[in-house]
Amino acid sequence: MSASEVVAAAASDEAVRRRDHSAVLRIGEDDGERLEAEAGAGDTRMIMNMGPQHPSTHGVLRLMLEMEGETVMRSKPVIGYLHTGMEKTAENLTYLQGPTNVTRMDYASPLFSELAFSLATEALLGLEPPPRATWIRMLMCELNRISSHLLFQATNGMDIGAVSMMIYGWREREEALRLLETITGLRMNHNYIRPGGVAADLPDGWRDQVLGLMDALPPRLDEFDTLLTGQPIYRERLQGVGVINSAECLALGVTGPILRSTGYAWDLRRDMPYLAYDHVDFDVVVGTYGDCFDRYAIRLNEIRESIGILAQILDQMPPGDYRVQDKKVTPPPRARIDESMEALIHHFKIFTEGFKVPAGEVYAAVESPRGELGCYMVSDGSSVPYRMHIRGPSFVNLQTLPHLMQGGMVADAVAIISSVDPIMGEVDR
Amino acid sequence: MSAVVGPSVFGLDPLYIGGVGLAEVLITLLKVGAAFALLLMAVMLMIWFERKLISDMQNRIGPNLAGPFGIFQTLADGIKLFFKEDLIPERSDRLVFKLAPFLSLVPAFLVFAVVPVGGDFDGSDGRVSLFGHETFLQVSDPPVGILLVLAMSSVAVYGVMLAGWSSGSKYPLLASVRASAQMVSYEAALGLSLVAVLLKSGSLSTNQIVAEQSMWNWNLWVTWVVPMVVFLIAATAELNRPPFDLVEAEQELVGGFHTEYSSIRFALFFLAEFMNTITMSAIIVTLFLGGPNGPDFTTVGWLSGLLWFFVKLMLFLFAFVWLRATLPRFRYDQLMDLGWKLLIPLSLGWLLVLASYDIAGDRGWNRAAAVIAMLAVMAALAGLLALALRAARQRRELDPQGGFA
Numbered sequence: 005m006s007a008s009e010v011v012a013a014a015a016s017d018e019a020v021r022r023r024d025h026s027a028v029l030r031i032g033e034d035d036g037e038r039l040e041a042e043a044g045a046g047d048t049r050m051i052m053n054m055g056p057q058h059p060s061t062h063g064v065l066r067l068m069l070e071m072e073g074e075t076v077m078r079s080k081p082v083i084g085y086l087h088t089g090m091e092k093t094a095e096n097l098t099y100l101q102g103p104t105n106v107t108r109m110d111y112a113s114p115l116f117s118e119l120a121f122s123l124a125t126e127a128l129l130g131l132e133p134p135p136r137a138t139w140i141r142m143l144m145c146e147l148n149r150i151s152s153h154l155l156f157q158a159t160n161g162m163d164i165g166a167v168s169m170m171i172y173g174w175r176e177r178e179e180a181l182r183l184l185e186t187i188t189g190l191r192m193n194h195n196y197i198r199p200g201g202v203a204a205d206l207p208d209g210w211r212d213q214v215l216g217l218m219d220a221l222p223p224r225l226d227e228f229d230t231l232l233t234g235q236p237i238y239r240e241r242l243q244g245v246g247v248i249n250s251a252e253c254l255a256l257g258v259t260g261p262i263l264r265s266t267g268y269a270w271d272l273r274r275d276m277p278y279l280a281y282d283h284v285d286f287d288v289v290v291g292t293y294g295d296c297f298d299r300y301a302i303r304l305n306e307i308r309e310s311i312g313i314l315a316q317i318l319d320q321m322p323p324g325d326y327r328v329q330d331k332k333v334t335p336p337p338r339a340r341i342d343e344s345m346e347a348l349i350h351h352f353k354i355f356t357e358g359f360k361v362p363a364g365e366v367y368a369a370v371e372s373p374r375g376e377l378g379c380y381m382v383s384d385g386s387s388v389p390y391r392m393h394i395r396g397p398s399f400v401n402l403q404t405l406p407h408l409m410q411g412g413m414v415a416d417a418v419a420i421i422s423s424v425d426p427i428m429g430e431v432d433r
Numbered sequence: 434m435s436a437v438v439g440p441s442v443f444g445l446d447p448l449y450i451g452g453v454g455l456a457e458v459l460i461t462l463l464k465v466g467a468a469f470a471l472l473l474m475a476v477m478l479m480i481w482f483e484r485k486l487i488s489d490m491q492n493r494i495g496p497n498l499a500g501p502f503g504i505f506q507t508l509a510d511g512i513k514l515f516f517k518e519d520l521i522p523e524r525s526d527r528l529v530f531k532l533a534p535f536l537s538l539v540p541a542f543l544v545f546a547v548v549p550v551g552g553d554f555d556g557s558d559g560r561v562s563l564f565g566h567e568t569f570l571q572v573s574d575p576p577v578g579i580l581l582v583l584a585m586s587s588v589a590v591y592g593v594m595l596a597g598w599s600s601g602s603k604y605p606l607l608a609s610v611r612a613s614a615q616m617v618s619y620e621a622a623l624g625l626s627l628v629a630v631l632l633k634s635g636s637l638s639t640n641q642i643v644a645e646q647s648m649w650n651w652n653l654w655v656t657w658v659v660p661m662v663v664f665l666i667a668a669t670a671e672l673n674r675p676p677f678d679l680v681e682a683e684q685e686l687v688g689g690f691h692t693e694y695s696s697i698r699f700a701l702f703f704l705a706e707f708m709n710t711i712t713m714s715a716i717i718v719t720l721f722l723g724g725p726n727g728p729d730f731t732t733v734g735w736l737s738g739l740l741w742f743f744v745k746l747m748l749f750l751f752a753f754v755w756l757r758a759t760l761p762r763f764r765y766d767q768l769m770d771l772g773w774k775l776l777i778p779l780s781l782g783w784l785l786v787l788a789s790y791d792i793a794g795d796r797g798w799n800r801a802a803a804v805i806a807m808l809a810v811m812a813a814l815a816g817l818l819a820l821a822l823r824a825a826r827q828r829r830e831l832d833p834q835g836g837f838a
Contacts, residue, residue, distance in 0.1 A: 052603050060684040074607065074765055163684045165675065165762025171491040231759070237676055238761045414607065414685050415764040 027406040029070050029078035036068055048072055056085040060163045060418045063428035067405070067417070074413045079406045083399075086432040094392035098358025099125045099199050102389070106379070107193045109394060110430035113152040115144050115184075116372035117394065117430075118197040120379035123278065123368035125199035128361045128383050131333065135280075136324040137201035142279045143214070143317045144187065144196060145370075146310045150221070151180035152373040153303045153310075156425050157228060160300060163422040164241050166232060176224050183213050200334055201327025211318060218311050225307060233301070242297035246408035246420040249294055256407075257400045260375025261306070262424065265291035265298035272371035284316045296423040303425075306373075332359050358387035374398050374425060396430040447560050448568035460563055461572075465546075468572045472545050476707045480507040483707075483754045490758040511700060519696040524601030533599060534694070534701035537592030540585035541708035546572035547581055547639045548715040551725045551739035554647040559640060559725070559738075569640055570725075570738070578639040579631065582716055583624055586671055589709065590616040593673070593680055596702070597690035608689035611765060612673075612680045618772045619670040619677075622663055625780035629660040629787050630720050643724035651723040656787060661721040663780045665752075668713045670772065673706065674753055676760035679768060714749035718742060782811050 029051075031039060036051035043049070052069045055061035064085035070078040094105050102125065106117040119141060126133065133141075154177035161169020181191045186207060188194040196203045232238045248258075250268040263270055271288040273281040289305045291298025327334055335354045340347040363385040369378035375397030384390040401424050408420045448457055481496065481504050488495025496503030521530060551570035552559030560567045575581060590612065597609025630652050634642040646652055653661050670677040681689030688694075691702045718724055722745045725738030763771070786807050793803030 050603065059687060073610070161761070165678070165682065165684065166760065167675075168487075168491045168758045171493060175492060232761070235761065237763060237767075240767055241761060241764055413765055415682070415762070418685050
C-alpha cells in the first residue's frame with residue numbers, strides 16, 4: 005500500500021467512525037478539535053472535553069463527549085493521567101513491601117488492595133493466618149467499606165448539587181477514619197494487612213470505639229435518608245438515569261454495586277467466601293432498575309449491613325496471635341532483637357532480602373466497595389513477584405460510562421460518573 | 434410649575450410637587466448615594482451572612498479570620514480580586530466580554546431604586562420629612578415601577594447570556610444557552626404571578642402597591658398565597674440561585690457563564706448575583722408582605738417602617754441560603770417542565786380565578802358561583818389540551834419520522 009492509500013484508508017475509516025451510532029466515541033484523543041473544524045456549519049454535534057481537570061470527574065478522569073445541544077450522544081473515557089506504574093513497581097518490591105505499594109491504588113479503600121495482595125501471597129506460601137488475624141482483617145475491611153461508601157455519599161450528593169451532603173458524608177467518614185487511624189496509625193494507605201497476618205494487634209479500648217461508631221452512624225444514615233432519599237428533586241435526578249441490565253453488566257465484566265443494582269445478587273463475600281465471611285450473617289443488597297438511584301440506595305444500605313457485620317465480629321473476635329508464627333515470614337518480636345544476635349540478623353534479612361515464595365501463580369479476589377478486586381500473582385521462587393496484576397473494579401466498571409451516558413444530558417453524565425464511583429488511582433495504577 | 438399631583442417623569446414623589454430646585458436635586462442625589470452605599474454594604478454583609486449561615490448548617494466554622502467573626506472577609510476577597518491579573522481569552526469577543534459584567538451589575542442597582550424601604554403607611558401614603566421637604570423613602574417612584582423591575586431583570590439576562598457566548602469556550606456557551614432558556618421562561622411565570630398583585634393594587638407604582646397593603650391588608654393573603662409562592666420560585670430561578678443554579682452549575686459546567694472570567698470582572702458578576710438576591714427579596718417584600726408596613730413600636734415614625742422592612746428582607750435572605758444548603762440541583766429539562774407545565778399554567782389560572790372573583794364582586798354576581806364557573810372552564814380547556822397532546826403523541830408513535838406534515 006502506498007502512502008496515499010494509507011491516508012485515504014485512514015480517512016474513510018474516520019468517516020465510518022464519525023457515522024457510528026454506538027455509545028462509544030471512537031476517535032483519537034487529540035482529534036476532537038480537528039474533526040469539529042472539518043465538520044463545518046452543518047454539523048450540529050459538538051465534541052466537548054470533560055476533565056482531567058473538572059470538578060466532578062473524581063480525580064483525573066477525562067471524558068470526550070459528543071453532544072447534540074445538552075444531550076450526550078457518544079463518549080469516550082480517556083484514562084492514564086494518574087499512571088504511576090505500580091504493577092511494575094511491585095516486581096521490584098519484596099512480598100513484605102508489597103502492601104505499601106498496592107495500598108496506594110484504591111486510596112478510598114486501601115485495606116482491600118492490601119488484603120487481596122496478602123491473600124495471594126499466602127496462597128502461594130500455603131500459609132494459613134491465625135483466626136484472630138482473619139477476624140481483625142474482616143473488622144478492618146468492614147470499617148473501610150463504611151468509610152468508602154460514606155465518601156460516595158458525600159461526593160454523590162455534591163455532584164447532584166446537594167452541597168451540604170458533601171460535608172455530612174465527610175464528617176461521618178472522618179469518624180470511621182479516626183477509628184482506622186487508632187488501629188493502624190494512619191488515616192489512609194495503612195499498610196496494615198500484610199502477608200501472614202496484620203501489622204499490629206488491636207489497641208486497648210478498640211471494642212468501645214467500634215461500639216461508639218456503631219451507635220453514632222445509624223441515626224446519621226437516617227438523616228441522609230431524610231435529606232436525600234425522599235427528596236423529590238433528588239429522586240427525579242437519579243431515578244431512571246444511567247440504566248443498565250444484568251446481561252450488559254456481565255458482558256462488560258462489571259461487578260459490585262453496579263451489578264447488584266440490576267438485581268443480580270453477586271457478592272464475593274457470600275458467593276466465594278474468603279476470610280471468615282461464612283461465619284457472619286448479612287444480606288446482599290440488590291436493586292431492581294439498575295439506575296443511579298439504586299446504586300445510591302445499595303451503597304447506603306451496605307453501610308447498614310456492614311454495621312451489622314461489625315456487631316457480629318465484636319461477638320466472635322477470637323483471642324490468639326495477630327500474625328502467623330512462621331519464622332520464615334514473620335519478623336522476631338521487638339524484645340528479642342535487643343538480646344539475640346540471631347534475631348537481629350533474622351529481622352534484618354526479612355526486611356532487606358525478604359522471604360522466598362515458591363514458584364507458581366495464583367489469583368485471589370475480594371469484594372471491595374467497588375466490586376471484585378483481584379490480585380493475580382506469578383512467583384518465580386525469588387523474594388519478589390515475577391508479575392503482579394491487580395484487577396481493579398474501578399477500571400472495569402469505567403467501561404460502562406459510554407453506555408450509561410448515551411442519550412442523557414450533561415447533568416446526567418455527572419450523576420453517572422458519581423454513581424459508578426471510580427477511584428482513578430485504581431484505574432490507572 | 435403647577436402643583437398638580439399626577440404621573441410625571443419624576444414619578445409620584447411629593448418632593449417634586451413644588452417644582453425642582455437646588456434643594457430637590459441635592460435631596461435626590463443624597464437618596465441615590467444612600468441607596469448605593471446601602472446596597473453595597475448590604476451585599477458585603479449578605480455574602481458574609483450566607484457563608485456564615487451555610488457553615489452553621491454544614492457543621493463548619495466558615496470565615497473567621499478577617500475582622501470580628503470574619504465580617505471583613507468579603508472586603509478582603511474584593512481587594513484580592515481587584516489586584517488579580519485580568520485575563521481575556523484569545524477567542525473571546527473582546528467588546529462583549531468586557532460589557533457583559535456591567536449588563537449584570539447595572540440592572541441590579543437600578544431595581545433597588547423603586548423599592549420603598551421605609552415610611553409610615555398607616556394613615557398616610559408613606560411620605561417622610563427630609564430637611565423640611567416631604568418625600569418617599571425610595572430613590573424614585575415612577576408610575577411604571579413594577580415594569581421597571583421586570584425590564585431590568587430582563588436586561589440582566591443579557592449579562593449572563595452574553596458573558597457565556599462571548600467567552601469563546603464550550604462550557605460558558607452551554608451555560609449561556611441554559612441561561613437564555615431558563616431566565617426567559619421563568620420571567621413569564623414571574624410576570625403572571627405579579628399581575629395578580631397588580632389586579633388587587635390597581636397600580637404599577639411600588640409606593641401605591643405598598644400603600645394598598647397598609648393595615649395588614651398584605652397581598653400575601655389578599656391574593657391567596659399562591660402568587661407569592663410562584664413568584665418566590667420563579668424569582669429563585671431568575672436569580673440563578675440553588676436549586677435553579679444551572680447556569681453556573683459547578684459540577685457540570687465548571688463555572689458556567691463566568692468560567693473564563695477572572696479578577697474584578699468576575700467580582701462584578703459575583704457582586705451582581707448577591708445584589709440581585711437582595712433586590713429580589715426586597716421586591717417580594719414590597720409586593721406581597723406590605724413593604725415597610727407593620728405595627729409601630731418606636732417613637733420615631735419612619736424608623737419602625739425601616740426596621741420592619743429589614744426584618745422581612747432578612748426572612749427571605751435566610752430562606753434563599755436555606756434552600757441552597759438543602760436542595761439538590763434541578764436538571765435542565767426538569768427545570769423547563771416545572772416552569773412551563775406547572776408554574777405558568779398555575780399562575781395564569783390563579784389570575785383568572787382572582788379576576789372572576791373580583792368581577793363577580795363588582796357586578797353583584799354570586800362570587801362562589803363565578804369562581805366555580807371559572808374553574809370549570811379552565812378544567813374543560815385543560816382537558817381539551819390534554820386530549821390534543823395525547824392525539825399528537827399517538828400520531829408521533831405511529832409515524833416517528835412524520836414531523837408536522
